[in-house]
Amino acid sequence: FSPPPPPQQNPAKKRLLLLSIMFLLWVYTLYSCVGYCSTVPTLVVDSYRGKDTGAAVTRRTESGGTEPASNLLSKPQPWLAASRDLLNDEPEADTSRGLGPSAMSMSSFSNGSGSKKLPQAIIIGVKKGGTRALLEFLRVHPDIRAVGAEPHFFDRNYENGLEWYRELMPKTLEGQITMEKTPSYFVTREAPARISAMSRDTKLIVVVRDPVTRAISDYTQTLSKKPDIPSFESLTFKNRTTGLIDTSWSAVQIGIYAKHLDNWLQYFPMRQILFVSGERLISDPAGELGRVQDFLGLKRIITDKHFYFNQTKGFPCLKKAEGSSKPHCLGKTKGRTHPNIDPEVVQRLRDFYRPFNMKFYQMTGHDFGWD
Numbered sequence: 054f055s056p057p058p059p060p061q062q063n064p065a066k067k068r069l070l071l072l073s074i075m076f077l078l079w080v081y082t083l084y085s086c087v088g089y090c091s092t093v094p095t096l097v098v099d100s101y102r103g104k105d106t107g108a109a110v111t112r113r114t115e116s117g118g119t120e121p122a123s124n125l126l127s128k129p130q131p132w133l134a135a136s137r138d139l140l141n142d143e144p145e146a147d148t149s150r151g152l153g154p155s156a157m158s159m160s161s162f163s164n165g166s167g168s169k170k171l172p173q174a175i176i177i178g179v180k181k182g183g184t185r186a187l188l189e190f191l192r193v194h195p196d197i198r199a200v201g202a203e204p205h206f207f208d209r210n211y212e213n214g215l216e217w218y219r220e221l222m223p224k225t226l227e228g229q230i231t232m233e234k235t236p237s238y239f240v241t242r243e244a245p246a247r248i249s250a251m252s253r254d255t256k257l258i259v260v261v262r263d264p265v266t267r268a269i270s271d272y273t274q275t276l277s278k279k280p281d282i283p284s285f286e287s288l289t290f291k292n293r294t295t296g297l298i299d300t301s302w303s304a305v306q307i308g309i310y311a312k313h314l315d316n317w318l319q320y321f322p323m324r325q326i327l328f329v330s331g332e333r334l335i336s337d338p339a340g341e342l343g344r345v346q347d348f349l350g351l352k353r354i355i356t357d358k359h360f361y362f363n364q365t366k367g368f369p370c371l372k373k374a375e376g377s378s379k380p381h382c383l384g385k386t387k388g389r390t391h392p393n394i395d396p397e398v399v400q401r402l403r404d405f406y407r408p409f410n411m412k413f414y415q416m417t418g419h420d421f422g423w424d
């Protein structure tokens with residue numbers, strides 16, 4: 054007795070089975086990709102806005118740094134007067150240039166889990182401080198979801214309303230923190246009241262950098278878009294002969310950190326603001342990221358294992374970017390070569406900022422070592 058031969062499968066059936074398997078595999082791949090896409094950083098559009106991003110204090114009475122910072126701060130501050138801002142710009146994408154919410158955040162590709170929430174933490178400044186590096190590094194944390202481009206909600210797009218703002222945010226699960234960064238908030242007079250009206254509990258992060266280097270970096274950015282602008286030296290002074298610094302130039306005024314901070318302290322207690330050193334973010338990214346994770350109440354997941362120093366770039370980079378297995382450095386608009394500035398002008402600016410820096414160290418309880 055021999056067993057009956059196995060039933061012959063119909064070739065058409067076989068093909069159908071194979072096709073079904075292939076289809077299922079394709080659906081699975083697509084699903085995984087969508088899940089991945091929802092976590093990759095938003096496309097950053099390198100667009101020139103030609104608009105003031107640093108609307109800030111304008112007080113034309115600065116004597117050029119000889120006045121003690123405490124006096125300077127106690128004087129009335131005509132915030133948001135006309136800023137002589139030479140085509141101040143930013144390389145980041147910006148909603149006010151017509152990018153809709155779907156372009157702002159990859160959340161439109163979201164796989165559907167979670168919900169969009171208003172940010173619980175915001176990187177509010179400072180322009181050219183290292184804000185992009187901080188946000189990109191933070192995105193590695195599984196409990197942080199961040200919108201890639203700068204929403205500019207609390208300065209330029211406030212009239213669009215909170216629902217518009219929320220719509221820009223990526224979806225988050227319970228326990229995850231929603232974040233955004235817009236460096237111009239720090240120097241926007243209305244921003245503290247507006248953020249406080251959204252939530253008094255919002256955690257604020259400010260990346261600060263030596264105001265002189267910051268000003269040069271700011272100028273370098275503008276110069277890269279508008280090569281015909283006057284020299285840094287001529288823009289710095291109201292009158293080169295008297296050595297009077299032009300504090301109405303946004304590149305100068307953004308660096309008067311103590312003044313801007315004063316405005317924030319009318320609405321937020323100091324414990325709700327974390328100051329990150331832009332210099333240390335480069336020399337010891339893991340150390341600064343440790344402080345930020347503590348401040349946000351998160352487990353210290355981002356450590357020195359996540360970084361390597363890229364010799365060509367001259368900056369720390371991520372071994373693996375969020376949602377990727379590849380190393381990732383910031384783009385070429387971050388870490389530009391600065392033009393050489395007349396050392397006398399640099400010294401004059403150092404003298405100008407010194408009292409403000411001292412005041413800032415005193416207010417924050419931290420010596421940033423710029424002097």
Ligand SMILES: Nc1ncnc2c1ncn2[C@@H]1O[C@H](COP(=O)(O)OS(=O)(=O)O)[C@@H](OP(=O)(O)O)[C@H]1O
Nearest residue numbers: 180181182183184185186270368369383387388389
């Ligand atoms: N890891 C890493 N890679 C590249 N660049 C880094 C990094 N960490 C900090 N920085 C410094 O960030 C400066 C740009 O600051 P921001 O991102 O705040 O600029 S912006 O306001 O958003 O335009 C940028 O300023 P410049 O060097 O003047 O271009 C950098 O010095």
